[in-house]
Amino acid sequence: xxxxxxxxxxxxxxxxxxxxxxxxxxxxxxxxxxxxxxxxxxxxxxxxxxxxxxxxxxxxxxxxxxxxxxxxxxxxxxxxxxxxxxxxxxxxxxxxxxxxxxxxxxxxxxxxxxxxxxxxxxxxxxxxxxxxxxxxxxxxxxxxxxxxxxxxxxxxxxxxxxxxxxxxxxxxxxxxxxxxxxxxxxxxxxxxxxxxxxxxxxxxxxxxxxxxxxxxxxxxxxxxxxxxxxxxxxxxxxxxxxxxxxxxxxxxxxxxxxxxxxxxxxxxxxxxxxxxxxxxxxxxxxxxxxxxxxxxxxxxxxxxxxxxxxxxxxxxxxxxxxxxxxxxxxxxxxxxxxxxxxxxxxxxxxxxxxxxxxxxxxxxxxxxxxxxxxxxxxxxxxxxxxxxxxxxxxxxxxxxxxxxxxxxxxxxxxxxxxxxxxxxxxxxxxxxxxxxxxxxxxxxxxxxxxxxxxxxxxxxxxxxxxxxxxxxxxxxxxxxxxxxxxxxxxxxxxxxxxxxxxxxxxxxxxxxxxxxxxxxxxxx
Amino acid sequence: xxxxxxxxxxxxxxxxxxxxxxxxxxxxxxxxxxxxxxxxxxxxxxxxxxxxxxxxxxxxxxxxxxxxxxxxxxxxxxxxxxxxxxxxxxxxxxxxxxxxxxxxxxxxxxxxxxxxxxxxxxxxxxxxxxxxxxxxxxxxxxxxxxxxxxxxxxxxxxxxxxxxxxxxxxxxxxxxxxxxxxxxxxxxxxxxxxxxxxxxxxxxxxxxxxxxxxxxxxxxxxxxxxxxxxxxxxxxxxxxxxxxxxxxxxxxxxxxxxxxxxxxxxxxxxxxxxxxxxxxxxxxxxxxxxxxxxxxxxxxxxxxxxxxxxxxxxxxxxxxxxxxxxxxxx
Numbered sequence: 116x117x118x119x120x121x122x123x124x125x126x127x128x129x130x131x132x133x134x135x136x137x138x139x140x141x142x143x144x145x146x147x148x149x150x151x152x153x154x155x156x157x158x159x160x161x162x163x164x165x166x167x168x169x170x171x172x173x174x175x176x177x178x179x180x181x182x183x184x185x186x187x188x189x190x191x192x193x194x195x196x197x198x199x200x201x202x203x204x205x206x207x208x209x210x211x212x213x214x215x216x217x218x219x220x221x222x223x224x225x226x227x228x229x230x231x232x233x234x235x236x237x238x239x240x241x242x243x244x245x246x247x248x249x250x251x252x253x254x255x256x257x258x259x260x261x262x263x264x265x266x267x268x269x270x271x272x273x274x275x276x277x278x279x280x281x282x283x284x285x286x287x288x289x290x291x292x293x294x295x296x297x298x299x300x301x302x303x304x305x306x307x308x309x310x311x312x313x314x315x316x317x318x319x320x321x322x323x324x325x326x327x328x329x330x331x332x333x334x335x336x337x338x339x340x341x342x343x344x345x346x347x348x349x350x351x352x353x354x355x356x357x358x359x360x361x362x363x364x365x366x367x368x369x370x371x372x373x374x375x376x377x378x379x380x381x382x383x384x385x386x387x388x389x390x391x392x393x394x395x396x397x398x399x400x401x402x403x404x405x406x407x408x409x410x411x412x413x414x415x416x417x418x419x420x421x422x423x424x425x426x427x428x429x430x431x432x433x434x435x436x437x438x439x440x441x442x443x444x445x446x447x448x449x450x451x452x453x454x455x456x457x458x459x460x461x462x463x464x465x466x467x468x469x470x471x472x473x474x475x476x477x478x479x480x481x482x483x484x485x486x487x488x489x490x491x492x493x494x495x496x497x498x499x500x501x502x503x504x505x506x507x508x509x510x511x512x513x514x515x516x517x518x519x520x521x522x523x524x525x526x527x528x529x530x531x532x533x534x535x536x537x538x539x540x541x542x543x544x545x546x547x548x549x550x551x552x553x554x555x556x557x558x559x560x561x562x563x564x565x566x567x568x569x570x571x572x573x574x575x576x577x578x579x580x581x582x583x584x585x586x587x588x589x590x591x592x593x594x595x596x597x598x599x600x601x602x603x604x605x606x607x608x609x610x611x612x613x614x615x616x617x618x619x620x621x622x623x624x625x626x627x628x629x630x631x632x633x634x635x636x637x638x639x
Numbered sequence: 640x641x642x643x644x645x646x647x648x649x650x651x652x653x654x655x656x657x658x659x660x661x662x663x664x665x666x667x668x669x670x671x672x673x674x675x676x677x678x679x680x681x682x683x684x685x686x687x688x689x690x691x692x693x694x695x696x697x698x699x700x701x702x703x704x705x706x707x708x709x710x711x712x713x714x715x716x717x718x719x720x721x722x723x724x725x726x727x728x729x730x731x732x733x734x735x736x737x738x739x740x741x742x743x744x745x746x747x748x749x750x751x752x753x754x755x756x757x758x759x760x761x762x763x764x765x766x767x768x769x770x771x772x773x774x775x776x777x778x779x780x781x782x783x784x785x786x787x788x789x790x791x792x793x794x795x796x797x798x799x800x801x802x803x804x805x806x807x808x809x810x811x812x813x814x815x816x817x818x819x820x821x822x823x824x825x826x827x828x829x830x831x832x833x834x835x836x837x838x839x840x841x842x843x844x845x846x847x848x849x850x851x852x853x854x855x856x857x858x859x860x861x862x863x864x865x866x867x868x869x870x871x872x873x874x875x876x877x878x879x880x881x882x883x884x885x886x887x888x889x890x891x892x893x894x895x896x897x898x899x900x901x902x903x904x905x906x907x908x909x910x911x912x913x914x915x916x917x918x919x920x921x922x923x924x925x926x927x928x929x930x931x932x933x934x935x936x937x938x939x940x941x942x943x944x945x946x947x948x949x950x951x952x953x954x955x956x957x958x959x960x961x962x963x964x965x966x967x968x969x
Contacts, residue, residue: 438858458860467858475854480918481847489848489859492841499840543859 125539138200140165140296140328141186141217145213146195155181156352159195163297166326168319170339170360173372174562179332180222182349183299186330187219188212199296216296220303222332225280228275233257235274236289253629260288265314280307280424287315291322298322299330304338305560307392308423308588309623316342334562336365350370369563380567381595382574387415388598392449393582394465394551399443401427401434412551417573419597421622422587427606428586429470429555436467436553438462447551461490468540468550470556470586472533476540479529483521483539484510486528502617513542518568534565541572552576553584558592570596590619602626662910663964664927667957671934675779678942689772689820693812695933696822696879697722698900701797702907702925703826703833704760704877707870709905709913710837710920712850714774715871717759718904720785722897725755725882727789727798730892734801752879759785760875764872765867782901790894799891823883824877826926829880834922836873843920846870850917907932908955910961931957 148156156178163169173179184190186197188206197204199215199344206212209219225487227236236257242249245524257270266284268277273284283303286288290298296324300319319342339346343360348371363371369380395411404427410416420428434441437456445452447463454460460467469475477486484506488495495509496502510524519537521531528536537557542568544552557573558566565620573596587593593600599613602625610625612618667690675682682688701718728740733748740747759781766777792798800808814821837843848856849866857863882897889896909915911924935957936950945953 200742456860456862458856458862461860469858471854474852478848478851478918480851485848487846489855489861491845492844492861496841501839501841501844606870620876 126353129430136386140199141184142198143186144196144198146182146192146197148178148185148187148190149193156185156349158368159349159354161347161354161357163328163330165328166323167344168329168331168342168360170196170331170333170346171349172336172339172346174564177349177372178352179286179349180301182353183219183301183330183332186212186297187217187299189219190282197611200483213293213295216294217299218288218290218293218295218297219299220287220301221302222303222305224279224286225273226282226286229273229551231271231273232268232277232285233270234259235285236270236292238289240292240445255285255356256292257288260292264288264318265311278425280311283307284311284315285526287318288352291318295327297328297330299332301332302334302560303331304333304335306603308425312338334560339368340365351631355620372563379534380570382561382567382571385574385578385579387580389414389416393447394584395446396435397444397446399431399435399441400441401430401441401606404430405434408600408603408606408608410608412584414580414582415577416599417577417583417585417597419593419600420584420603421590421593422588422598422603422636424588424625426603426626427601431603431606432467432553432586436465438467439493461547461549462493464548464550466544466547466552468544468552468557470559472540473529477528477543479538480527482525482527483514483519483531484524486539486544487513487546490543494548495546507548511537513539513546517542517572532561533567534561534568537561537565537569538572545576549581551582553586555586557585557587566592591623593617593622594619595608641662659919661912661924663723663961664921664924667910668722668927668931668934670799671931671938673821675938675941678938678944682938682941687941689823691937692930692932693820693822695897695929696826697885697905698907698932699826699926699929700829700876700881700884701900702904702929703922704828704874704913705904705908706911706913706920706922706925707837707846708774709891709908709915710850711846711867711870712853712917713867713870714778714905715763715874716778716901717763717776717782717785718874719897719900719902720782721756721759721875721878722882722885722900723789723892723894724785724792725752725759725879726886726896726954727792727892728752728755729882729886730798731792733804734798737801737803739837741805744801745804745808749883750758752883753876754879756877756879756882758875759878760872761868763875764871767871768864768867786894787962789892789896793892793894795800795894797891797893800886801966805890807897808887810887811884825880825884829877830922830926833873833877837920842869847918847920850914850919852918853904860916903929903932903954906958909965912961914965915962928961 134216141163141315143159143161146156146159147154156204159182168202169183171179181190185192188209188211191207197439204215227238235256237253242253254270261268262272264284266281266288268281274282286403287303303315307315316338319329319331331339331342340360345357346356346360346363346368348355350372391414392411393414397409399408400406408431422428428441433439435445435454437454445454447465452463454463472481487510488506495505512520513519514524519531519535519538521535526540531539554573557569573583585593594617599611600617600622601608602610602612602622604626611619667716674684676719703714705718708743729752732751733744736744736747754851763778763781766772766781767774770777816824837846845856845861845925847867848859849863853863907928910930912921913919913925932954935953939947939950939953
């Protein structure tokens, strides 16, 4: 009997939880959390052992973050108890959990940008000497901690001036500053690149070797598989079970998380690619980010842009689309066009979904209708007066077409889950009826079920004769949906792969090494 | 957890949601009227209320413009000095034109006032958007400039309006139409226009989007520069209208005309429920806010509990309470 088959039975592999292997450093028993009538977590029981890496996985909204916040004192349980080293503990504030030896590395970056790296590391617990802040010692400790994480930023650099990945590492260093018994990582690798992820995983193994218990939440199942001694799956706030890490494949994890047969993540490929050029960009230059980039995307084609964070992919397209200074020779459907602003790009028929859907894509405090029509104001509301009835109709249509799940049509965009926000953003851009759709990080931070839907929407787009460009840091995703992938490194295109050469190792090589000797191209 | 109602009929919850921020100014207005009546029954007399609302008309008219500026994410500190500056220009031109045009000097002068207002607003707008200077600093600068210009124009004294125009111009402030004072009618028209533009037009939508999140607006193909500049131009037009109505009341422009009005205007906008950080504008709330400010002053004069010298203090308390309500009612 395969593991998958057993998992689908009555969780025959499950009974790891509760088996006394050693004294648990942290034990959660029957933990529930309710907000009003809504139960976000019910009856979770978990033993966390020293020197063990315990992954918590589940779809968005499964209750993972709530559980972590509960363990680290940000949220109090409605029912159930926490105990440490045998004694019952009750945290009402994060400080108390910290004092008890539980550290949480937040998913969001919570650092003061105007302060230096050292200041941020020691914020609220500055080292002092005779009542005076001891900058020299703090800088020394900071440098040592950062070096441990392989982070090369200067301790005196301003956080506002360092990259997102470095900020994440600073945040991790902050959590690891004191000795802790339990360290909780909430999606720590969301903004890290391959190499940085490796360093972080090494740090986590190091923590494990020192006997520290690690709780690890991630959407990246490959990391979970490599790291986890145990995997606990949450679904809709309930515990599905705890499984030994090495016994689950990624597909099995995904299946247990979703709780139903997950149709193949990537849609069935249809050969809709034509040889008719749709958008052709020549000699695109975006000062500081991209030099002399040229490419063509064809009608019915999904063209991928791979590369490390900082390779200049997003900036390249922002430059092309008039969102930042840049120059390029652009041809759309064979005729040359000029784009000086996003407005002109939209009018020409090029739609762009930003990677930063919360900061640049949607008005989170605004209702869905105004968000939906914001890019299409000119064509959707001819004249100067708003057509509210038409807008409501379009929203109902979009909600049905893109399977946007919501409590009511009156909610604000910020109240939707990440996946549903992404679908709304897609609907918003497609309302302008673009012939070329550029999607930057189409599935960042959204769960598997929504990912699969987004992929099928992208497939539908090219089926309708549009051309699609997908920028992504997830190589699997690009390989799964693209006809062809261009790889960028340090602002230039370092290679192109398609067909059988479109593999993770080839893309990774092109994205990272100075002179990659990769067999490029392939047969269709 | 998100419940699934994907094909449910369009149910718009907005109408059923009660928001203290939105209802607050009107409730406060009602409470003030009741308290006022309890303190002094004359308070609710038509004459008294008419006087109060007439006096609040200037701040209300300017505050309609300020609602646009603030909801688009800007701020305009120069409105008080701009009133004085435009009043000065208007009177100077009218006086100059009297010999040639006679009473026609009044409408032509009004048109010049409007033009001046549009230009002043445009200047503010361009400094903020094209010059990329913080609205607070940019309009602090123009506030000083306008104030200095009117002081210079009046040579530290006053510019009185020509005697021959006084009688003809009087009705703009003192006249009534169908029993309603003209300034009230004018502010009602301005508010109606403002509400129409802010709630019913594409420009209003852009204005709120730019104020809520500049990046989202930009990435949606909305010109942030154009949208914000137009908000300042609307503000300039409103200031000009207020100045034109104000001239017959005083009959002159002086270096102290409109002093500290910017604070009253911002207070009216904020207690009206418009978010100071932008993204949400409430025209009718703004009007209620302007009336509330004037009612409080009136109430303090009519009652003997608190000295009227403390009017500004009470208004200060009101703005803080309004901000607290906004803060805790989200």
